[in-house]
Amino acid sequence: MQANETHAPPPGAQYPLLIKQLLLxxxxxxxxxxxxxxxxxxYTYRGLRERIGxxxxxxxxxxxxxxxxxxxxxxxxxxxxECFFAxxxxxxxxxxxxxxxxxxxxxxxxxxxKPKVLLVHRDFLELVSSMxxxxxxxxxxxxxxxxxxxxVADGYEALLASSRSDxxxxxxxxxxxxxxxxxxGTTGLPKGVSFSHRQLVLHxxxxxxxxxxxxxxxxxxxxxxxxPITPMFHVHAWGMPYVATMMGVKQVYPGRYTPxxxxxxxxxxxxxxxxxxxxxxxxxLDRAEVDQVDLSGWKIVVGGARFPxxxxxxxxxxxxxxFAGYGMSETCPFVTAAHxxxxxxxxxxxxxxxxxxxxxxxxxxxxxxxxxxxxxRVLPSGSQIPGEVVLRAPWLTQGYLANDxxxxxxxxxxxxxTGDMGIIGEDGYLRIxxxxxxxxxxxxxxxxxxxxxxxxxxxxxxxxxxxxAVPDQRWGERPMAIVVAESGCPSSFDASAIRLHLGxxxxxxxIPKYAIPDAIHFVDALPRTSVGKxxxxxxxxxxxxxxRQT
Numbered sequence: 001m002q003a004n005e006t007h008a009p010p011p012g013a014q015y016p017l018l019i020k021q022l023l024l025x026x027x028x029x030x031x032x033x034x035x036x037x038x039x040x041x042x043y044t045y046r047g048l049r050e051r052i053g054x055x056x057x058x059x060x061x062x063x064x065x066x067x068x069x070x071x072x073x074x075x076x077x078x079x080x081x082e083c084f085f086a087x088x089x090x091x092x093x094x095x096x097x098x099x100x101x102x103x104x105x106x107x108x109x110x111x112x113x114k115p116k117v118l119l120v121h122r123d124f125l126e127l128v129s130s131m132x133x134x135x136x137x138x139x140x141x142x143x144x145x146x147x148x149x150x151x152v153a154d155g156y157e158a159l160l161a162s163s164r165s166d167x168x169x170x171x172x173x174x175x176x177x178x179x180x181x182x183x184x185g186t187t188g189l190p191k192g193v194s195f196s197h198r199q200l201v202l203h204x205x206x207x208x209x210x211x212x213x214x215x216x217x218x219x220x221x222x223x224x225x226x227x228p229i230t231p232m233f234h235v236h237a238w239g240m241p242y243v244a245t246m247m248g249v250k251q252v253y254p255g256r257y258t259p260x261x262x263x264x265x266x267x268x269x270x271x272x273x274x275x276x277x278x279x280x281x282x283x284x285l286d287r288a289e290v291d292q293v294d295l296s297g298w299k300i301v302v303g304g305a306r307f308p309x310x311x312x313x314x315x316x317x318x319x320x321x322x323f324a325g326y327g328m329s330e331t332c333p334f335v336t337a338a339h340x341x342x343x344x345x346x347x348x349x350x351x352x353x354x355x356x357x358x359x360x361x362x363x364x365x366x367x368x369x370x371x372x373x374x375x376x377r378v379l380p381s382g383s384q385i386p387g388e389v390v391l392r393a394p395w396l397t398q399g400y401l402a403n404d405x406x407x408x409x410x411x412x413x414x415x416x417x418t419g420d421m422g423i424i425g426e427d428g429y430l431r432i433x434x435x436x437x438x439x440x441x442x443x444x445x446x447x448x449x450x451x452x453x454x455x456x457x458x459x460x461x462x463x464x465x466x467x468x469a470v471p472d473q474r475w476g477e478r479p480m481a482i483v484v485a486e487s488g489c490p491s492s493f494d495a496s497a498i499r500l501h502l503g504x505x506x507x508x509x510x511i512p513k514y515a516i517p518d519a520i521h522f523v524d525a526l527p528r529t530s531v532g533k534x535x536x537x538x539x540x541x542x543x544x545x546x547x548r549q550t
Contacts, residue, residue, distance in 0.1 A: 016174035017201040020089045022246040023049060030222075030248030036269055037078040037253045038261070040146055045248065048082065050165040055086040057163035062117050062140045066091035066172070069180065071115035072233075073097045073124045074144050075256045079156060080232045081241055083119065088178035088197060089169040096181045096233040100530030101190065103127060109182040109190055110134045112402065119144055119156065146255070174198040180401070181233060183329045184529045192401030193330055195236075199395035202366070203332045204242045206395070210364040211243075214339045218299060218323050220247075220273050227252040227265060229276035229284075230304070234531050235333040238275055238303065238325070249273075259287035272297055277304035277532035278311055281322065282463075285314055294319065301325045301337070305533040306432070306450050307358045308457045316354065326360035326430065328418060330410065332395045335369065336361035336430055358454075360422065360430040368392040371424050376413040382426035386433045386446070389422040390415035421448070438536055440469040440479050447479060447515050452502075455511065456481055459501045461489035466526050466534045467517065470544050480519040480546075482539055484526060495520035521546070 015021075026033065026045045036042050043051075064070060070087045072094065074080050087094040095113040097106060110118075111133055120128050121144040129135055143155050150157040178197045182190035195203075211220035220226075226244040228237040236242065244251050252269045254261055262284055265271060276284075281302055288295055296319025302311075303325040315322035323340070327333030338361030344352050363369045371379045371387040379387045396416045399407030410417055421439060422432045433439075433448040440447040449467040456465040464484040469477040485493060502516045527538040 016171055017198045018089070018171065018174055019085060019178060019197050019200060019242070020169045021201065022204060022242055023052075023085065025246055026248030033248050033250055035078055035081065035251045035253075036265075038146075038255050038265070040255075041078050043078075045245075048078075048085075048245075051078075051082050051160060052086040052089070053165040053167040054160040054163040055082050056090050056167040056169065057165070058159040059087070059090065059092070059117060060167070061163065062142075062159075064090065064092050064116055067093070067177075068116045069093045069095050069113050070117045070119065071095040071097050071110060071113055071138075072119040072144075073099055073128065074119065074121045074232075075123075076228055076232045076237070076253050077144075077146075077255055078253055079119070079144055081245070081251070081253065084232075084236065084241055085245075088176075088200075090167075091170065091172050091176060093177050093194070094179045096179065096236070098182060098184070098190070098231075098233045098530055099124060100231070101182075101184070103130075105182075105190055107131045107134060109192070111137070112192060113180060116140075117142060121145070174201075179236060181235070181329070184531055184533075191403055191406060193397040194401060195332055195395065195397060199332060199397075200236070200239070200242060203239050203334065203395040204246055206364045206366055206393075207239060207243050207334050208246065210334070210337050210339075215342050217321060218301075218337070218339045220299070222247055222249060224273040224299075225250045225252060225269055225271045226273050227254060227262075227269070227271040229254070229257065229262060229274045229280050229300075231531070234304075235327070235329050238301075238327070238333055240275055259283045263287060263291065263293055266295075266298065267293070273299045275301040275303065275325070278302055278307055279305075279528065279532045281315060282311060285311075285318060288318060296320075303327065303333075304531055306453065308454050309354060309358050310454075310457045310462075312354055312358050316357075323357040324359060324361055326432065330397045330416060331391065331393070331418075332397070334364055335367045335391055335393060336363055338362075338429070341427070356429065360432045362428045362430070364393075366393055369424065369430060370415065371422055372413075372415075376415075381424045381428070384423055386421045386423050386448075388436060389418045389420045389430065389432070391418060392416065435536070438468070440467075440477050442469075442472070442475045442477050442479070442514055447511075449479065451511065452479060452481065452515060452517070455502060455505050456483065456498060459498060461486050461493045461497070463487075464526055466536065466539050468536060468540050468543065470519065470546075475514075478519075479515065479517040480521070480543060481517040482521050482523055482526060482543060484524065485522060495522075519546070 031046045032044050118138045118141045148155045148157040150161045175196045177194050180194040299321040307324040324338040326336040338359050340356050421434045434450045438449045452467040453465045463486045466482045470480045472478040505511050527535040529535045
């Protein structure tokens with residue numbers, strides 16, 4: 001046979017990349033490891049496999065078949081984890097509804113997804129019942145309830161109890177759609193994205209490899225105890241439940257987030273690895289400070305929004321190995337992680353190490369990251385010239401559901417366009433400088449709102465800051481800062497103190513003089529999106545035409 005000749009593989013030699021394969025290792029090597037839901041449920045990986053089988057059998061009895069959609073509205077629970085596996089393993093599609101969208105947006109996403117079965121936590125039952133089109137569309141509604149002992153009418157536990165555990169999950173095309181969800185919809189209606197079995201398995205393997213490559217810092221290994229603090233509706237909780245399950249580690253699910261519950265579970269169950277947005281990390285740190293809780297030994301990946309240096313410092317002082325990860329709904333999501341290279345983790349060079357932790361990080365295996373100009377010309381690494389970050393990887397979404405125009409723009413030039421501006425250093429670390437739509441052009445020069453936000457937050461009396469561009473007759477645009485002060489800060493703390501603080505960065509050459517905002521407003525809180533990012537659209541709508549009052 002010629003070296004390049006192809007032939008049909010023998011029966012059984014083809015091995016599709018299906019989500020069910022992620023269960024092989026834990027069931028063989030860690031079948032008695034625990035999966036915990038608050039103080040409500042505790043079972044093993046053997047129990048997980050049994051419940052996955054019962055759920056699939058139950059859904060089949062509700063007429064769910066290959067290609068049908070099952071939607072779930074729940075807090076982060078063991079039920080959600082079971083759905084992550086059972087629904088796509090049947091060949092059906094799991095639609096994870098974003099419960100933090102507006103009721104109108106939730107209805108829009110459910111109407112577009114057309115679920116045959118709705119799995120609805122009792123907290124959201126009234127909301128779903130009010131959506132007549134959605135309720136009429138679904139053939140069945142199954143109620144999720146933490147107090148369900150198997151006797152709740154139309155309840156999840158009753159469905160499982162009446163169903164067989166020996167469901168046989170078939171092989172099928174690895175490119176079959178497995179999951180579907182929607183972006184946060186800050187610039188119009190939410191856009192639907194989906195991922196195949198192949199994409200989810202490859203993402204799981206790449207994340208597992210990336211988080212095992214570090215020598216000590218930021219590693220995720222079999223000795224860890226995993227607890228997500230990112231909603232499971234948001235990009236599969238960043239895909240980490242799939243990673244944790246494949247590794248066979250102990251998993252802890254917190255339900256509806258409160259800082260008290262998170263810290264209780266962390267202490268009781270020995271949690272060592274989590275991920276969250278900066279807002280949640282700040283809430284946990286605040287509560288830990290009040291309760292004088294020891295947080296050492298906890299590794300937390302921070303993403304979904306810019307990771308401020310001031311917050312990173314605070315987390316490190318409390319003993320948390322905190323570092324950034326980067327991605328978006330369209331990327332499944334991880335494409336980079338900010339693991340600190342051993343060559344720069346020496347305590348004597350702590351400033352560089354801390355800065356590195358807040359960068360987007362280095363590319364995961366199989367990820368091609370480029371920074372390009374408006375003509376899609378690649379900007380060389382180390383050039384310090386910002387450009388748009390574009391990506392290629394085998395797990396990126398192929399497009400938006402029923403939105404060809406947005407899909408074409410997303411994949412313009414053969415790369416996925418993130419809409420983020422960034423710089424890649426000679427060491428391979430990606431630094432996100434801003435969103436394309438948030439860059440401020442003043443007097444013909446570009447300013448990064450993200451850089452200004454980070455520098456303002458380094459003032460000891462600033463808790464949060466958002467910077468937006470506002471129209472200016474002379475300069476075209478000028479930066480405006482919206483600031484949340486720390487509680488208990490001196491009454492003398494005002495806008496002039498922030499300008500003086502920024503002046504030190506002007507003197508050191510970090511920012512130009514014209515970067516100091518003319519207008520600085522103090523507020524009690526900043527509006528956020530459903531996934532915890534600053535809602536720049538809402539901030540612009542509120543402040544774009546406000547005067548220079550400070």
